[in-house]
Amino acid sequence: MATERSLSPEARSILGTQVSRRAVLAGAGGLGAAGLLAACGGGGSSAGGDANAVRWGNWPLYLDFDEATKTYPTLEKFSEQTGIDAKYFEDYNDNDEFFGKVQAQLKLGEDIGYDVVTPTDWMAARWIRLGYAQKFDAANIPNKVNILDSLASPSYDPNRESTLTWQGIMGGFGWNVEKNPKGIRTLDDLFAPQNKGKIVVLTEMRDTIGVILLGQGVDITKVTEDQFMNAVDFMAKKISDGWIRGVKGNEYAEDLTSGDATAVIGWSGDMFILSSENEGKFDFAIPESGGTISGDNLMIPSTASAEGKLNGEKMINYYFEPAVAAEVAAYVNYVCPVKGAQAEMEKIAPELATSEYIFPTEKTASRLNVFRSLTPTEETKWSEAFQQAQGN
Amino acid sequence: MSLPKVRVPYLLLFPGFAFLFTFFILPIINLAQTSTQTPIAGGDTGQYEQTLAFSNYVQAFLDNKEQFGRSFLYATLATLFALAIAYPLAYAIAFKSGKFKNILLVLVVAPFFTSFLLRTIAWKQILGEEGFVVPGLRSLHIIGQQTTLTSTSFAVVAGMTYNFLPFMTLPLYASLERIDPRTIEAAGDLYANGITAFRRVTVPLSLPGVVAGTLLTFIPAAGDYVNAAILGSPNTKMIGNVIESRYFKIVDYPTAAALSFTLMAAILILVTLYIRKAGTEELV
Numbered sequence: 001m002a003t004e005r006s007l008s009p010e011a012r013s014i015l016g017t018q019v020s021r022r023a024v025l026a027g028a029g030g031l032g033a034a035g036l037l038a039a040c041g042g043g044g045s046s047a048g049g050d051a052n053a054v055r056w057g058n059w060p061l062y063l064d065f066d067e068a069t070k071t072y073p074t075l076e077k078f079s080e081q082t083g084i085d086a087k088y089f090e091d092y093n094d095n096d097e098f099f100g101k102v103q104a105q106l107k108l109g110e111d112i113g114y115d116v117v118t119p120t121d122w123m124a125a126r127w128i129r130l131g132y133a134q135k136f137d138a139a140n141i142p143n144k145v146n147i148l149d150s151l152a153s154p155s156y157d158p159n160r161e162s163t164l165t166w167q168g169i170m171g172g173f174g175w176n177v178e179k180n181p182k183g184i185r186t187l188d189d190l191f192a193p194q195n196k197g198k199i200v201v202l203t204e205m206r207d208t209i210g211v212i213l214l215g216q217g218v219d220i221t222k223v224t225e226d227q228f229m230n231a232v233d234f235m236a237k238k239i240s241d242g243w244i245r246g247v248k249g250n251e252y253a254e255d256l257t258s259g260d261a262t263a264v265i266g267w268s269g270d271m272f273i274l275s276s277e278n279e280g281k282f283d284f285a286i287p288e289s290g291g292t293i294s295g296d297n298l299m300i301p302s303t304a305s306a307e308g309k310l311n312g313e314k315m316i317n318y319y320f321e322p323a324v325a326a327e328v329a330a331y332v333n334y335v336c337p338v339k340g341a342q343a344e345m346e347k348i349a350p351e352l353a354t355s356e357y358i359f360p361t362e363k364t365a366s367r368l369n370v371f372r373s374l375t376p377t378e379e380t381k382w383s384e385a386f387q388q389a390q391g392n
Numbered sequence: 393m394s395l396p397k398v399r400v401p402y403l404l405l406f407p408g409f410a411f412l413f414t415f416f417i418l419p420i421i422n423l424a425q426t427s428t429q430t431p432i433a434g435g436d437t438g439q440y441e442q443t444l445a446f447s448n449y450v451q452a453f454l455d456n457k458e459q460f461g462r463s464f465l466y467a468t469l470a471t472l473f474a475l476a477i478a479y480p481l482a483y484a485i486a487f488k489s490g491k492f493k494n495i496l497l498v499l500v501v502a503p504f505f506t507s508f509l510l511r512t513i514a515w516k517q518i519l520g521e522e523g524f525v526v527p528g529l530r531s532l533h534i535i536g537q538q539t540t541l542t543s544t545s546f547a548v549v550a551g552m553t554y555n556f557l558p559f560m561t562l563p564l565y566a567s568l569e570r571i572d573p574r575t576i577e578a579a580g581d582l583y584a585n586g587i588t589a590f591r592r593v594t595v596p597l598s599l600p601g602v603v604a605g606t607l608l609t610f611i612p613a614a615g616d617y618v619n620a621a622i623l624g625s626p627n628t629k630m631i632g633n634v635i636e637s638r639y640f641k642i643v644d645y646p647t648a649a650a651l652s653f654t655l656m657a658a659i660l661i662l663v664t665l666y667i668r669k670a671g672t673e674e675l676v
Contacts, residue, residue, distance in 0.1 A: 100640045259521030391629035392637035
C-alpha cells in the first residue's frame with residue numbers, strides 16, 4: 001500500500017504519544033472546549049481592546065495547546081517576547097456563520113471584537129471585495145517571504161497584501177478501516193454497499209462538491225455551472241436514495257467515532273487526529289481522481305484599531321518563523337504554509353517531517369486542486385442549490 | 393405621591409413596554425422590511441435593496457412547502473406524545489405522590505439544569521450505533537441489523553418530545569393539583585365509577601392545563617431546528633433549518649425573513665383556531 005496515500009505507521013506511532021493531550025480536549029466534545037474558551041472572553045466585550053493586546057478569532061483545535069497548563073505554548077512565547085497580551089478565541093466555527101455574526105458591525109465600521117480573523121480563501125476573498133480587510137504594513141511582517149511559493153499569489157490577493165495562509169486543508173476520503181478494509185480511493189469505493197446510509201459529507205461546498213466533481217473527471221479550477229449543478233444533483237440523489245446520512249461540519253468526526261458513519265468526505269488534519277485517538281481505526285486518502293486544497297487565512301478586519309493592527313501584524317510575523325510554524329504544525333497536522341518549517345520539524349518531530357499531509361511533496365501537491373473563485377451571483381446561486389440538495 | 397392616580401399604570405407598564413419595543417417591535421419591523429428586498433444588481437453577496445417584492449413570500453413558501461408540512465407534522469406528533477406521557481405523570485404527582493411530591497417536581501425540572509443543546513447531543517449518543525439502545529433492539533430482533541435510529545424522523549420527534557416534556561408536565565400538574573378532591577368524591581357519591589369520574593370530572597377540570605401545555609409545546613416545537621439538525625438527516629429538515637441555512641449559509645436575508653413571517657403567521661392561525669375550539673374561558 002502506498003504510504004503516500006495513507007498515514008504512515010511512523011506517523012501513527014508518533015501521534016499515538018500525543019493522544020492524551022488531544023483526546024482530553026476532543027473527548028470533552030468540541031462544544032465543551034469551545035464553550036469553555038468562549039466563556040473566558042467572547043471577543044466583543046473589550047471594545048477596541050487595550051493598546052497592548054491583540055484579539056485573534058480562530059477555528060477550534062487549530063493552535064498548539066498544552067493540556068497540562070491549559071495554555072497555547074507558541075502564543076505564550078509570543079506574549080513573553082513582545083509583551084503583547086494575545087487573547088485567543090476559538091469561536092470561528094463556520095465561515096458563513098462568522099460572517100453573519102460580524103457583518104453588520106463591519107458595515108457600520110464598529111469594532112467586531114477581533115484584530116485578527118481566520119477566514120477560508122473564498123470567504124477572505126469576499127471580505128477583501130467588500131473592503132472589510134486592512135492591508136498589511138509590509139515592514140511589520142518581514143517573514144512574509146517565508147510563505148510557500150504555491151500559496152504566494154492567490155487570485156483574491158495576488159501579492160498577499162492583506163492575507164497570509166494560516167494552514168492548508170486537504171479534502172478527501174476518510175473511512176473506518178474495519179468497515180472498509182481495502183480503503184476508499186474512488187467515488188465507487190465510497191458508495192459501496194457496506195457504507196449505505198453511513199456516509200457523511202462536508203457542509204463546506206467547495207470540498208464536498210469539489211471531490212465529487214473531480215471524481216466525475218471535471219477540472220474544478222474551471223468548473224462550469226452545468227457541471228456544478230450536475231454534481232449537486234448527484235449528491236441530492238445519493239441523499240434521497242439513503243446513501244448519505246448527513247451533511248455536516250466538524251461533527252462528522254463524532255459520527256465516525258460513534259459508528260454512525262463509516263465513510264466520509266472529510267479533512268486531512270481531522271482524520272489524522274481521529275486515527276491517532278482511535279488506534280488507527282480510521283484512515284484518510286486523497287482520491288485517485290484528486291483532492292481539494294484550500295487555505296485558512298490570517299487577516300486583519302477593517303475595524304481593528306491602529307494598535308490592534310500593529311500587534312496583529314507582529315503576531316502574524318511571529319507565526320511565519322519556521323520554528324514556530326513547525327511547532328504549530330506538529331500539533332494541528334494540517335498543511336504547513338511556511339518555508340523552512342520542514343527543516344525545523346526534523347528537530348522536534350522527525351517522523352512528521354516526512355508527512356505528506358503536513359509537507360506534501362510535489363507529487364502529492366499535483367493531485368490537489370483549488371476550487372475556482374466564484375462571482376457573487378454564482379456564490380449565491382450555487383450555495384442555494386447546495387443547501388437545497390441537503391433538504392434546506 | 394402627587395402623581396395623578398391615572399398615570400400609575402402607565403408608569404408600571406413602561407419598563408416592559410420599552411423592553412418589548414426595543415427588542416421585539418423594532419426587530420419585527422426590520423424583519424418585515426428585509427422580507428421584501430431583492431439583491432442589488434451587480435452587488436456583492438448579502439447586499440439587498442428594498443423593492444417591495446412581496447413575491448418573495450410566494451417563492452419562499454413554494455420552495456419550502458415540504459419543510460413547512462414536516463414542521464407542523466413533527467410538532468403535532470411531539471405534542472401528542474408529550475401529552476400522552478405527561479398526563480399520567482402529572483396526575484400521579486398531583487394525586488398519588490404523597491411526601492415525594494416536591495422531589496418529583498424537582499426531577500421534572502431537573503433537565504433544565506443542563507443545556508438544551510447538550511441534552512440533545514446526549515440523545516444522539518444514546519440512539520447512536522454504539523449506544524445501548526440500538527444493539528439492544530437489534531439483539532432482540534425488534535429492529536433489523538441495518539436499521540439505525542439516528543438521522544430518522546423517529547429520532548427527531550423523540551428528541552422534541554423529550555425536550556418539551558417539562559413544558560407539558562408543569563401546566564398539567566398545576567391544573568390537576570388545583571382540582572378539589574371532593575368533586576371527585578362527589579362523583580363517586582353519585583354512583584360514577586372510577587373511569588366515569590375521571591372522564592366527566594377530572595379531565596374537564598384539567599383542560600386549562602392541557603390547552604396551556606399543548607401550546608407551550610407546539611409553538612416552540614414548530615419553530616425548532618436544533619433537534620432536526622442534531623438528530624435528523626437531510627430528509628428530516630424542518631423550516632427552522634431552512635431559515636438558518638438561508639440566513640447564514642446562502643446569505644439570503646429576504647427569504648429567511650419571509651419564511652420567518654410565514655411561520656409566525658401559520659402558528660398564529662393554528663393557535664387561534666385551536667383556542668377558539670378549546671374555548672378561551674379555559675385558558676386561565
